[in-house]
Amino acid sequence: MNIKKVVVCGGGVLGSQIAFQSQFSGFDTTIWLRSEGSIGRTKPKLIHVKENYMKTIEKMNETHTPMDFARGIADSYENFDYEKSLEKVKEAYENLKIELDMEKAVEDADIVIEAMSEDLNAKIEFYKKLAPFLPEKTILCTNSSSLLPSSFMEYTGRPEKFLALHFANEIHKHNTAEVMMTSKTDPEVFDAVVQFARDIKMIPLQLKKEQPGYLLNSMLIPFLFAGFDLYVNGISTPNDIDAAWKYGTGAIKGPFEIFDIVGLKTAYEIVNALAVRFGESGPYNYKGQAQILAQKIEEGKIGLMAGEGFYKYDKEGNKIN
Amino acid sequence: MNIKKVVVCGGGVLGSQIAFQSQFSGFDTTIWLRSEGSIGRTKPKLIHVKENYMKTIEKMNETHTPMDFARGIADSYENFDYEKSLEKVKEAYENLKIELDMEKAVEDADIVIEAMSEDLNAKIEFYKKLAPFLPEKTILCTNSSSLLPSSFMEYTGRPEKFLALHFANEIHKHNTAEVMMTSKTDPEVFDAVVQFARDIKMIPLQLKKEQPGYLLNSMLIPFLFAGFDLYVNGISTPNDIDAAWKYGTGAIKGPFEIFDIVGLKTAYEIVNALAVRFGESGPYNYKGQAQILAQKIEEGKIGLMAGEGFYKYDKEGNKIN
Numbered sequence: 354m355n356i357k358k359v360v361v362c363g364g365g366v367l368g369s370q371i372a373f374q375s376q377f378s379g380f381d382t383t384i385w386l387r388s389e390g391s392i393g394r395t396k397p398k399l400i401h402v403k404e405n406y407m408k409t410i411e412k413m414n415e416t417h418t419p420m421d422f423a424r425g426i427a428d429s430y431e432n433f434d435y436e437k438s439l440e441k442v443k444e445a446y447e448n449l450k451i452e453l454d455m456e457k458a459v460e461d462a463d464i465v466i467e468a469m470s471e472d473l474n475a476k477i478e479f480y481k482k483l484a485p486f487l488p489e490k491t492i493l494c495t496n497s498s499s500l501l502p503s504s505f506m507e508y509t510g511r512p513e514k515f516l517a518l519h520f521a522n523e524i525h526k527h528n529t530a531e532v533m534m535t536s537k538t539d540p541e542v543f544d545a546v547v548q549f550a551r552d553i554k555m556i557p558l559q560l561k562k563e564q565p566g567y568l569l570n571s572m573l574i575p576f577l578f579a580g581f582d583l584y585v586n587g588i589s590t591p592n593d594i595d596a597a598w599k600y601g602t603g604a605i606k607g608p609f610e611i612f613d614i615v616g617l618k619t620a621y622e623i624v625n626a627l628a629v630r631f632g633e634s635g636p637y638n639y640k641g642q643a644q645i646l647a648q649k650i651e652e653g654k655i656g657l658m659a660g661e662g663f664y665k666y667d668k669e670g671n672k673i674n
Numbered sequence: 675m676n677i678k679k680v681v682v683c684g685g686g687v688l689g690s691q692i693a694f695q696s697q698f699s700g701f702d703t704t705i706w707l708r709s710e711g712s713i714g715r716t717k718p719k720l721i722h723v724k725e726n727y728m729k730t731i732e733k734m735n736e737t738h739t740p741m742d743f744a745r746g747i748a749d750s751y752e753n754f755d756y757e758k759s760l761e762k763v764k765e766a767y768e769n770l771k772i773e774l775d776m777e778k779a780v781e782d783a784d785i786v787i788e789a790m791s792e793d794l795n796a797k798i799e800f801y802k803k804l805a806p807f808l809p810e811k812t813i814l815c816t817n818s819s820s821l822l823p824s825s826f827m828e829y830t831g832r833p834e835k836f837l838a839l840h841f842a843n844e845i846h847k848h849n850t851a852e853v854m855m856t857s858k859t860d861p862e863v864f865d866a867v868v869q870f871a872r873d874i875k876m877i878p879l880q881l882k883k884e885q886p887g888y889l890l891n892s893m894l895i896p897f898l899f900a901g902f903d904l905y906v907n908g909i910s911t912p913n914d915i916d917a918a919w920k921y922g923t924g925a926i927k928g929p930f931e932i933f934d935i936v937g938l939k940t941a942y943e944i945v946n947a948l949a950v951r952f953g954e955s956g957p958y959n960y961k962g963q964a965q966i967l968a969q970k971i972e973e974g975k976i977g978l979m980a981g982e983g984f985y986k987y988d989k990e991g992n993k994i995n
Contacts, residue, residue, distance in 0.1 A: 521922065527921065527922075528921075529917070529918065529921045529922065531918070556917060556921060558910070558914045558917055558918045559910060559911070559914055560909050560910050560914075561908060561909060561910065562908055562909050564904065564907075564909045564910075567918075568909070568910055568914065568915055568918035568919075568922075569918045569919065569922035569923075571900055571901075571903075571904055572897055572900045572901045572904075572915075572918070572919055572929065573922070573923065574900075575896045575897060575900040576893055576896060576897040576900070578896075579892055579893045579896040579897070580892075580893050582892075583885065583889060583892055583893075586883070586885075587882060587883055588881050588882060588883050588885045588889070589879070589880060589881050589882065589885075589889055590880070593879045593880055593881075593889065594889055594893075596850070596877060596879055597850065597852070597879045597888075597889035597890045597893070598889075598890065598893055600848065600849075600850045600877060601848075601850065601889075601890035601894070602890075602894065602925065602927070603925070603926045603927075604923065604924070604925050604926075605923075605924045605925075606923070606924075608893070611923075636957045
């Protein structure tokens with residue numbers, strides 16, 4: 354399973370980053386897009402990714418501090434070559450291919466990474482269309498965050514060569530990749546994807562069984578709800594709850610600071626789904642949490658991006674209360 | 675409610691630290707101990723606390739970095755006076771009083787902080803004995819970690835002047851104090867204790883209702899169980915789960931590194947109690963978690979202090995695998 358040719362399907366926020374990082378790491382990479390309209394939306398994203406990489410490289414060169422170090426660019430400051438890194442970014446941008454013809458895009462693909470929208474029916478339609486075009490050798494990965502791969506694996510035509518490869522936003526900085534098997538995935542295919550993740554400078558985090566939320570969100574979400582409950586139930590304030598977590602564990606952010614970064618609309622969607630599912634019987638007061646979030650959203654306090662969520666922020670995004 | 679005279683009941687690990695910090699902060703402080711035998715056990719603890727403060731002050735003076743800064747010693751490096759701090763430690767050690775006669779110890783106390791062992795019946799006996807000796811003005815606090823103050827407030831004779839004031843270990847470094855009301859606590863008394871916490875250089879974290887585990891453990895414990903479940907259920911390894919948390923959130927430690935610090939015996943006690951209480955129906959696989967911990971404890975792998983828990987450590991306590 355020698356991976357050389359990479360195809361990323363979808364040119365959204367993550368799709369464009371994954372494709373860029375793959376090309377940047379020396380893989381012959383193609384983005385497949387659905388239509389001319391998609392090209393119009395993806396090109397500015399690629400320009401943004403390129404500029405983001407260049408800014409990151411400039412900063413790494415300026416400060417030479419661990420805080421600014423992006424492990425997706427180089428594995429250590431010793432191996433960081435400023436000029437060469439900039440050159441590689443330019444090359445990646447020039448050499449990254451875009452293709453509208455699905456059959457042509459995947460005709461010799463060693464790995465196809467699906468990064469389409471999080472809609473089960475759209476994914477099923479996509480896999481049904483894709484499956485007949487795939488060469489036998491092709492490994493197929495989904496970057497889906499919220500849908501389990503098993504919920505559409507039967508449409509891939511190759512469940513044994515299908516698994517999840519899940520990236521974080523700003524992958525050149527947050528360079529973890531969660532690699533997750535289904536019950537049908539061939540362990541050798543799994544190992545090949547773990548190696549591919551390393552080869553594109555990711556830290557592979559391995560999941561041997563399906564887990565909704567993968568590793569990170571499986572811990573983050575209960576922690577956020579537990580923190581939120583202390584507020585909803587009238588125990589304490591966001592400020593003191595955040596302080597307890599930060600002083601107690603040395604963490605950089607407390608739960609309410611994280612909610613403000615994630616955005617209260619996203620938080621609401623998650624909490625409200627749980628409130629509907631569990632009613633009064635869940636482990637946390639989801640209903641009360643959803644009410645507080647709904648109220649804040651109605652007031653336009655949707656988080657850091659809007660200047661206010663649980664806290665207020667100045668134009669640079671610094672907390673002011 | 676002008677607090678001048680402080681009495682700490684109990685000279686264990688926390689009791690001796692609380693008393694020392696109170697005297698160090700300029701309060702006239704007495705430790706009440708049950709017997710001559712208790713004095714023999716507490717004196718070495720006070721010497722240890724004194725030496726720990728002095729070491730901390732030396733390090734603050736040497737490095738002048740935020741990492742070594744102990745907020746229980748000074749509120750900022752600007753206000754940190756090396757010579758004066760050492761002098762204050764010596765004075766605190768010399769002036770801290772020990773008293774065996776309970777009536778005499780509390781005769782003019784403005785605040786009494788109970789830091790006895792975590793045994794409900796022992797606490798009830800203690801409060802029954804103490805209550806008749808307390809002047810009317812005295813505010814009464816418990817440092818209990820695992821028992822709710824309401825479970826023994828009726829024996830205090832002054833529920834309106836009774837609440838929890840809960841410290842973390844090494845309070846001169848980890849200077850948060852969780853201040854928690856019961857349904858009976860007078861809000862003015864609560865505010866006075868919040869101010870007292872500030873006056874002994876703590877960051878007061880306020881809880882307006884009772885909450886088992888206070889703020890920190892209410893978040894820490896669900897997070898630790900959620901992380902442990904990913905291992906118990908065969909999803910991933912301690913190493914990858916810890917990596918997901920650290921890379922994903924910028925935290926210093928992952929759940930299994932925290933288990934190794936807390937100690938697997940303490941973790942077992944908590945998990946096993948939940949396994950017994952919830953059986954198969956809890957939100958986490960407590961039974962599976964308890965089995966893994968019991969197995970490790972049997973093998974002597976009880977955590978960092980033993981050189982091995984989920985990870986192996988060298989003599990300096992650095993992870994070696």
